[in-house]
Amino acid sequence: MIELKNVSKTFSLKGKIVEAVKEVNLTVEAGEIFGIIGYSGAGKSTLIRCLNFLEVPTEGEVIVNRQVLNQLSPKELRLARHKIGMIFQHFNLLKTRTVFDNVAYPLKCQKISKEEKKEKVLRLLNLVGLEDKADVYPSQLSGGQKQRVAIARALANDPQVLLCDEATSALDPQTTKSILKLLKEINKELGLTIVLITHQMEVVKEICHKVAVMEKGRIIEQGNIVSVFSNPQSEITKDFVSSLFQDEKIFELLAERAPLEELSHLEKLVKISFVGQQTGHAFISKLSKQFNVEASILFGSIEIIQKTPIGHLIVSFHGNKEEIFSAINYLENSDIQVEVLKNESVA
Numbered sequence: 545m546i547e548l549k550n551v552s553k554t555f556s557l558k559g560k561i562v563e564a565v566k567e568v569n570l571t572v573e574a575g576e577i578f579g580i581i582g583y584s585g586a587g588k589s590t591l592i593r594c595l596n597f598l599e600v601p602t603e604g605e606v607i608v609n610r611q612v613l614n615q616l617s618p619k620e621l622r623l624a625r626h627k628i629g630m631i632f633q634h635f636n637l638l639k640t641r642t643v644f645d646n647v648a649y650p651l652k653c654q655k656i657s658k659e660e661k662k663e664k665v666l667r668l669l670n671l672v673g674l675e676d677k678a679d680v681y682p683s684q685l686s687g688g689q690k691q692r693v694a695i696a697r698a699l700a701n702d703p704q705v706l707l708c709d710e711a712t713s714a715l716d717p718q719t720t721k722s723i724l725k726l727l728k729e730i731n732k733e734l735g736l737t738i739v740l741i742t743h744q745m746e747v748v749k750e751i752c753h754k755v756a757v758m759e760k761g762r763i764i765e766q767g768n769i770v771s772v773f774s775n776p777q778s779e780i781t782k783d784f785v786s787s788l789f790q791d792e793k794i795f796e797l798l799a800e801r802a803p804l805e806e807l808s809h810l811e812k813l814v815k816i817s818f819v820g821q822q823t824g825h826a827f828i829s830k831l832s833k834q835f836n837v838e839a840s841i842l843f844g845s846i847e848i849i850q851k852t853p854i855g856h857l858i859v860s861f862h863g864n865k866e867e868i869f870s871a872i873n874y875l876e877n878s879d880i881q882v883e884v885l886k887n888e889s890v891a
């Protein structure tokens with residue numbers, strides 16, 4: 545559905561070259577919800593704007609729905625853009641127009657009757673749950689309602705792709721959830737392909753099927769979210785995943801309650817990460833039976849990612865060195881990741 549081939553975008557700013565996007569290769573399949581995550585300045589906005597040529601790449605090709613955007617005439621590009629809807633962090637609604645007129649705005653060039661237009665706008669408002677707000681102005685709406693209007697407007701031309709540029713960043717957590725739920729429903733009901741950029745791992749966790757991580761203009765890691773969340777490779781991805789599991793807070797508590805330097809030579813603190821239905825508990829009870837290692841869970845956090853549980857547990861092992869070593873070996877052979885915590889990991 546969407547393919548980026550070696551896409552780069554550079555800006556020149558006060559005589560300096562800024563490489564905002566560098567050699568990005570990306571494929572988004574039809575019907576997918578694809579998240580691009582990265583810290584501020586990573587190049588996310590520039591990249592998503594390259595997908596509809598709001599930014600024209602300096603190098604590389606952008607292919608959307610089998611059309612190479614680089615090869616289109618200005619008129620063809622305008623038509624192609626009708627099939628690529630976009631929503632923004634600050635909604636970008638027309639303040640002096642009613643909700644109805646905002647949603648109807650993209651239909652102004654379409655050759656459809658007044659009745660058809662009215663029917664379509666009301667259907668879209670119904671889809672986003674705002675059928676009773678047709679006659680009000682954006683200033684009379686909450687942030688979540690404004691974003692719903694923006695979504696209805698973005699769907700007016702029946703796009704195949706919806707681009708979401710930090711669409712929930714200005715919303716509170718509850719409203720964010722409701723907007724993400726709406727995007728999920730639209731993805732399912734209309735088969736719409738969604739590409740979103742965000743700096744919030746919660747957003748990726750909530751709705752994405754796949755995720756790409758961006759740093760300094762490059763995609764440094766990508767894949768389906770269960771594999772990226774359960775086995776992050778790069779430092780920055782590990783940071784994002786840790787933020788979701790609140791590892792930092794756990795380590796702070798750990799440092800307060802059970803300083804590593806106070807562990808006896810018979811104790812080891814480990815972080816266990818597991819995926820799927822296997823629970824940490826089942827393994828832990830096995831350890832005491834099979835290896836004579838007493839294991840106590842000090843902290844734990846489990847996230848359900850696309851219906852798959854992923855867990856992080858901080859466990860204290862008590863036993864002799866060889867037995868602990870065999871227990872860790874056993875866990876690793878059972879596809880459980882084990883990281884022995886050292887002083888610096890909890891400091």
Ligand SMILES: Nc1ncnc2c1ncn2[C@@H]1O[C@H](COP(=O)(O)OP(=O)(O)OP(=O)(O)O)[C@@H](O)[C@H]1O
Pocket residue numbers: 555556557562563564582583584585586587588589590591743
């Ligand atoms: N029009 C522009 N002219 C010059 N430099 C730009 C322009 N747009 C973006 N940049 C630079 O490109 C880099 C990437 O910016 P971009 O906005 O794409 O990152 P981002 O990941 O979306 O960040 P944020 O989350 O803060 O919006 C930054 O260094 C930024 O200053």
